[in-house]
Amino acid sequence: MHALASAPLILLHAVAVLGLAPGKPSRRMLLATVSGYISQQSIGPAPGVPLASAMVNPSAVRGNGGAVSSWGESWSSTCAWSSNPPPLSSVASLxxxxxxxxxxxxxxxxxxxPLGRNFINDAVPGVRMASVLMLPNVGNTPAFDxxxxxxxxxxxxxxxxERVQAxxxxxxxxxxxxxxxxxxEAGRTRLWYDSPSRRGERKQQSVDLRECSDEGELVAGGRYFEQQVYQQDNIEQGVRGFYxxxxxxxxxxxRGVKWSQRVAAFLQPTDSRYMDAxxxxxxFYDYTFKMSPLGGQVSACDTTAS
Known part of the structure; x- marks a missing residue:
């Protein structure tokens, strides 16, 4: 059974395990009660059914992104809002x-x-400044090294x-x-920065960024596809994001390189519309980057190799 199709069964099981009062509990009561249960159980395939591949189709970099999900993946149970992921076991070789x-x-x-603006709130990654460290100010188009x-x-x-600072x-x-x-711990980056606050004064804040998964592969046309999953805590703001x-x-x-990127932001179980999502x-935050070599460098590798 597909992870999304199994969601109602997970809810029924959670109600039974948690002992909700008989009758029809309100939607708010149900969400508040089972959100912690769901995050620990991680909605996924039934026992004995192999987990879906952590890699989505490279076409998901654009289009409607229907294959992108935070449920039923190999990292879903370890990269949860209620716990920190383990050290990253491997990274993609670019x-x-x-x-x-x-x-x-x-x-x-x-x-x-993709689900409408009524799913967006202040805690969604990308809404606040620096809530997505890979795109700290969505909409801006700077150059960097x-x-x-x-x-x-x-x-x-x-x-x-260098990347997160740049x-x-x-x-x-x-x-x-x-x-x-x-x-x-492999895959964990901690960053401290100074910036203007909403009140105007400058304030030091910090980010704890943990990479839950990092995979990549060569695809048709000599392109390289990479998928990374992040859990990000903006410590002083008390906000945890997942993207x-x-x-x-x-x-x-x-000599040039074209880099296309999509950041997909998800809700957390504490969001009121988490189950609806x-x-x-x-x-989706979609960017392209034009990469030009500095210092007259020329790739030393075989053009037919990875």
């Missing part, structure tokens, strides 16, 4: 032709709310500390990064 330092020019393609280098195992990776300061020019720390980042990279001419994204 194509060798991304190695080097790049000037990146951003361009917003679209911002859509990124570095991709090889790790100790020879895999090409982005410099995560993105925050480029997308939100009034913000200044105070410190960035790669925690001992998926879908990226495709493809070579553009002899049924694990589907409530917001």
């Amino acid at each position: 194509p060798c032709w991304l190695e080097g330092r790049w000037r990146v020019q951003s361009n917003v393609q679209d911002v859509t709310f 990124l570095t991709f280098s090889r790790d100790k195992n020879g895999a090409v990776q982005v410099d995560q500390s 993105l925050l300061e480029a997308f939100w020019p009034d913000a200044r990064v105070v410190s960035v720390e790669q925690a001992a 998926t980042v879908l990226n495709t990279f493809e070579r553009d001419g002899e 049924m694990g589907r994204p409530v917001a």
